[in-house]
Amino acid sequence: MDITLEKASDTNASLKITLTPADYKPEVDKKLKDYGRKVQLKGFRPGHVPASLVQKMYGKSIMVDEINAMLSKTVSQYIRENKLQVVGDPVPDRELAEAIDWDSQTDFAFSYTLGLASEFEIDFADLPSVTQYEIQAGDAEVESTITDLRQRFHTHGHGEDVIDGDTIYGELKQVNASEGSDAFTAKTAFPMNQMADDAKAQFVGTKKGDVVTFVLEQAFPDEKARATATGVKKEEAADLTGEFTFEVDDITRNEPAELNQEFFDKVLGAGAVENEEQLRTKVAEIVRSNYTREANQLLRLDIEKTLLDNTPILLPDEFLKNWLLETNEGKFTPEQIEEQYDDFTKSVKLQLIKNKIADQADIKVEYDEVLAVTRDMVREQFGFMGGENEEMNQTIDRIARNYLMDEKNNGQNYSSTFNRVYDDKVTEYAKTQLTIVTQEVTVDEFKGLVENR
Template identity: 65%
Template sequence: MEIALEKSTETNASLKIKLSKSDYQPEVDKKLKDYGRRASIKGFRPGKVPPSLIQKMYGRSVLVEEINELLKNTVNNYIRDNKLQVVGDPLPDREQADAIDWDSQSEFEFIYNLGLASDFEVNFDALPPVPAYEIQAGEAELNSTIEELKTRFSGHSHADESAEGDMIYGELKQDANGEGEPFETKTALPTKQIAADELAKFIGLKKGDTVTFDIQKAFPDEKSRGLATGLKAEEAAGLEGEFTFTVDDVTRNEPAEIGQDFFDKVLGKDAVENEEQFREKVLEIIRSNYAREATTLQRIDIEQVLLDTISISLPDEFLKNWLLETNEGKITEAEVEEQYDAFARSVKLQLIKNKIASENEINVSYEDVLNATRSMVREQFGFYGEDEQMNQSIDKIAQQYLMDEKGNNYMQMYNRMSDDKVIELIKSKLTLEPRTISVDEFKELVSARQPQA
């Protein structure tokens, strides 16, 4: 076997592999003998089929199968042993492969095109400082959160007459006027869904009142028309003309009142005993949530610093072709162009993180993954406390989760933990500058980091 790497540019190369008969024939012969022992062919006793017939029937397919397996292992081993920074997958030269005569050739040459990332170094000393955000959440955020909670845990009351935001119950009708079947149904009209130009007709209605309206003007889109009529959106799409609605009842959301019942609904039974404790606990939760969001924002900043400071060149045209080939029929050339910058960014970032993990011997064990999954199960299912039976249940759920989706769940947890460890290492190497910001400033920073359409 001969293997040669030829680099045409810093990021493009071809791997040429020449195979002689001695590289593949022993394994081919071994498999054909096995076929001969197991073959059941009419006219021959088991194990007595002539080798020439086995060769004629299976020779070519076994040869192709063996050489493909040999090539796959050879390419992968060469990349690993020579520590090539390959991006995408090796792409075989289809034209050269199609020209092979499997029936007459005994020596073969194959070419694989490789995309390589350029060499780079990670120098932590060269990375600029990164902000360590502390988001100042105070009375304003506390009050607005409590108002939102009061709305979320609101009750219902019956109103004497309708106002904006109410739900109006009654009978909706449309006469047939000699054409088709008349429409009639008991329904509820959500005033929030009514078009602004038509809303005035539905304000101030009392029980027994009737209002006439054009259904397409009052409910311009199919979804709102479906909600108003109780029909599927596609069925409601064809409704048009004047309808009448006779009011049976009007209900209104009433914000929850501050009190023990409200405290229990929000925080759990008897978690707090009075409004002061409730406000303290809610503010603690708000600040905890913002602390997590600050950590996420810092992570985004760290990743951007890595990309801005560490220069990596990619084989752009190779990767675009690779994306088209591997997603044949599922993605267009225009879509590849549109999405390529984001894809290239993720590739560079992963290369940097992989190098940091390798150079700093960052590893994630199965026990690490299992422990993290156990914690996730506890949080999702609300398992608190420690006892043997509960721990066994948690273990069973966690292990089943990691085996589900053909092992993809395990890989997702593994990658997440590895990524977290790399980020924590980077943070320990960087200068973190404390920076106190308001909630509004935080929202502006997050907005500025959103990808532009």
């Protein structure tokens, strides 16, 4: 076998492979013998079909299959052993392949067009610093969070007169019922937040004992809200229209929870804090921790951008565009590929950079690491607890293994989890090599940074 790499440029090359009988014939002969032992042909006992007949019947197809398998293995092995930065797939020279006479030829020549990325190096010492943002919770964020918590853990109170947001209880009466039917009446509750804005003025300011006359479908144009207000089914509420009266019997409203020990315990757990000052300190910590994941994700994006912006890599653009068009035949037009090409090349370059870093740092991902991440995902998804419960741990392990080995999606679950672990390890290594500058920002400043990304 003769293999030659001919580089036309930094980004384009041809891989030429020449095969002689010595390369493929031993394996072809071995498979012909296996066929001879197994083939069943009328007039011959099993295993006694003449070799010449087996050769005539199956020799050509076996040789073609063996050579194709050998080519695929050889191309992949050559690329791997010579550490070629191949992008896209090797494209066979179809004209050369179609010109082969499989009946008479014994020597075969094949050629593959390769798209290559130009050579590049990653020197972390030459890269600029990357900013890691630490979110500081100011008074406004703490106050807003506590206000929300007080509303969430509200208590019920009674009002003297109606304000927006109240729930008013009383008797609802239909003024003009249809002829031959009884007037609708009901003891019910009106949630003011479900009432149309332009109808609220009739009720705001009323007191117990006051009677309001109004048009029901104007106050509650939404039939679902009208059903809630009248206490009937939605389909029945659609028929309730016209003037009604409502006599106010009671007014209730949600009162923000008081800043007392009962509230502290409900929010943070029994005995976690004992006064408002401690509550504010704890809430500030919670606000900061809630943004930790977002801050880490922004740091990852900034690290990737720094690597991309400072690592010049040339790609075989025409080769890749043609390859994308062929690979996605019928799915995309040349115009669509052109439109999305920049995003595609960023993804390709970033993966090349990550692979280079992993190679330099000898970063590898083992199955046990992938399994451990999957176990954590199962615990989080199903709310399982770890610890000393062996039966539960075995259940988690079984679910995780089944997820990774699911054959229905051709191993995609394992591949996607593997890639996530791989990316995480490369990113964590990059953090140790880059200069990371910490900068404190407010919540609003951080939100602005995220929006700009």
